[in-house]
Amino acid sequence: MMTNHGNRVTQGQFSFLPDLTDEQITAQIKYALNNGWAVNVEYTDDPHPRNTYWEMFGMPMFDLKDPAGILMEVNNCRKTFPNHYIRVTAFNSSRGVESPTMSFIVNRPKNEPGFGLTRQEVDGRSIRYTVHSYATDKAEGERY
Amino acid sequence: MSNTTNSEASAAEDARVDLEAEFKASNIQEVLDKLDNELIGLKPVKTRIREVAALLLVDRLRKKFELSSETPTLHMCFTGNPGTGKTTVAMRMGEILKRLGYVREGHLVTVTRDDLVGQYIGHTAPKTKEVIKKAMGGVLFIDEAYYLYKPENERDYGQESIEILLQVMENNRDDLVVILAGYKDKMDRFFQSNPGMRSRIAHHIDFPDYSAEELLQIAKLMLAQQNYRFSAEGEKAFAEYLKLRMKLSHFSNARSVRNALDRARLRQANRLFADTKKKLSKSDLITLEADDVLASRVFSEGRTDAEDTED
Numbered sequence: 001m002m003t004n005h006g007n008r009v010t011q012g013q014f015s016f017l018p019d020l021t022d023e024q025i026t027a028q029i030k031y032a033l034n035n036g037w038a039v040n041v042e043y044t045d046d047p048h049p050r051n052t053y054w055e056m057f058g059m060p061m062f063d064l065k066d067p068a069g070i071l072m073e074v075n076n077c078r079k080t081f082p083n084h085y086i087r088v089t090a091f092n093s094s095r096g097v098e099s100p101t102m103s104f105i106v107n108r109p110k111n112e113p114g115f116g117l118t119r120q121e122v123d124g125r126s127i128r129y130t131v132h133s134y135a136t137d138k139a140e141g142e143r144y
Numbered sequence: 145m146s147n148t149t150n151s152e153a154s155a156a157e158d159a160r161v162d163l164e165a166e167f168k169a170s171n172i173q174e175v176l177d178k179l180d181n182e183l184i185g186l187k188p189v190k191t192r193i194r195e196v197a198a199l200l201l202v203d204r205l206r207k208k209f210e211l212s213s214e215t216p217t218l219h220m221c222f223t224g225n226p227g228t229g230k231t232t233v234a235m236r237m238g239e240i241l242k243r244l245g246y247v248r249e250g251h252l253v254t255v256t257r258d259d260l261v262g263q264y265i266g267h268t269a270p271k272t273k274e275v276i277k278k279a280m281g282g283v284l285f286i287d288e289a290y291y292l293y294k295p296e297n298e299r300d301y302g303q304e305s306i307e308i309l310l311q312v313m314e315n316n317r318d319d320l321v322v323i324l325a326g327y328k329d330k331m332d333r334f335f336q337s338n339p340g341m342r343s344r345i346a347h348h349i350d351f352p353d354y355s356a357e358e359l360l361q362i363a364k365l366m367l368a369q370q371n372y373r374f375s376a377e378g379e380k381a382f383a384e385y386l387k388l389r390m391k392l393s394h395f396s397n398a399r400s401v402r403n404a405l406d407r408a409r410l411r412q413a414n415r416l417f418a419d420t421k422k423k424l425s426k427s428d429l430i431t432l433e434a435d436d437v438l439a440s441r442v443f444s445e446g447r448t449d450a451e452d453t454e455d
Contacts, residue, residue, distance in 0.1 A: 061277070063278060064278060065282065066282065069279075072280070
């Protein structure tokens with residue numbers, strides 16, 4: 001039985017759940033702010049699982065105390081890029097960690113074409129496998 | 145005396161809710177007492193805050209009957225002369241509203257026109273939005289708000305900033321409280337040319353000038369906070385000083401008092417310094433004597449230090 005029937009990209013937290021509502025997103029951002037993490041909004045239209053560096057939508061919001069302001073930014077990003085993947089990340093800057101601790105997708109394109117398995121035959125009968133996203137067949141900006 | 149529980153109260157139409165118990169549970173008295181002790185005078189302000197606190201209390205009781213109501217508009221406008229406590233009260237307002245449960249975080253962001261208006265086309269909107277984002281969940285205090293709108297200069301971008309603010313003040317009433325401040329006549333002119341702004345402000349509070357007794361009380365409070373006090377004669381001398389100083393020009397209420405106290409401390413230090421042989425007790429170090437006050441130019445020459453460089 002497949003847990004992921006459709007072609008929903010399952011990067012980050014909560015990706016196997018249905019899309020988060022605005023209240024749920026606010027609650028998650030509040031959790032990040034309570035822990036003193038810097039929240040940032042990022043977007044991309046390249047859905048490969050190894051694509052970890054997405055474009056940043058503005059600077060990380062270091063000095064904000066309230067999720068309402070960050071939700072404003074998220075909605076702004078949704079209006080600017082309605083058909084891109086948008087995620088919210090939280091960066092933990094305490095010593096020894098210094099890396100993102102939260103990352104969840106808040107917006108997806110309407111049609112996600114999914115991935116295909118590419119087999120490459122190398123010397124002998126050895127095969128190398130890669131995952132190839134059908135979306136990247138088109139040029140950047142024309143994918144969704 | 146027992147309280148009715150939520151479920152019981154919401155069921156019966158004639159059930160009673162206990163106002164006094166709710167009042168005790170909500171810590172509102174602590175907030176009001178703190179306000180009374182730390183701010184002298186300011187009767188209209190305290191009255192208005194008391195009214196807002198009463199509204200909150202009644203709101204809580206209504207929730208027990210499951211009667212919901214809209215968050216009231218809390219945007220305010222403080223008008224008054226310099227030194228009457230507008231910025232101080234705005235700083236307290238964030239904390240008070242948080243304790244009363246009307247704002248989520250209660251932090252204060254203070255801005256003037258510079259922080260909201262950009263220098264070139266397209267600069268204003270991001271600047272204003274950044275400030276608003278920072279202030280969400282708390283209080284946005286705009287000092288000298290009338291500078292935002294300059295009708296004489298068509299190329300001024302203040303209007304754009306005002307429009308963004310108006311939109312946020314209306315749509316994000318739960319998230320943000322905006323407090324404008326400035327002199328009364330200039331604010332009146334500002335509101336006349338911006339009726340949209342005036343209709344969004346629910347509370348227009350005027351800060352009256354302090355009386356001489358209130359200023360003396362403020363002076364004593366300021367000294368106590370810095371571990372100083374007046375001697376009996378010193379207090380009399382300061383009361384005299386206040387009466388004379390209030391008649392002179394450029395009197396800024398509490399700010400002038402603070403400046404005068406700083407000068408008195410200076411004279412006290414010099415007086416103690418002049419007699420180096422004497423061993424000083426703690427009482428000597430904290431007491432301001434009459435001489436420290438009477439040495440002011442206000443007594444000897446009938447004018448303030450600031451007018452020194454004229455003529």
